[in-house]
Amino acid sequence: MTRIRLDEMTSDQLDALYTRLANAERELERLTDMAIRYSDRAIENGARAERAEATLADVRALAERWQHTGDRKNGPLTELRAVLDQHGQTPA
Structure with a gap:
């Protein structure tokens, strides 16, 4: 791009410069909005991953308890659903 001295700039060139500036500002706003989204x-994905990790840890602990104890008075499915309910992960 050729640099024009300010005292040599025509009104059309100044208008073109302002148009480019306005376009650049709009593009910056669009990209900023996209970055925020x-x-x-x-x-949100990180929070979901953390909830999934917590649920998985509790299910593994439940499986470990079942492996080493005979405690199944409520039945395995009931206990599993209770663990999933704690984390809002109950299957439909």
């Missing part, structure tokens, strides 16, 4: 999604 992606950031929010990443946070």
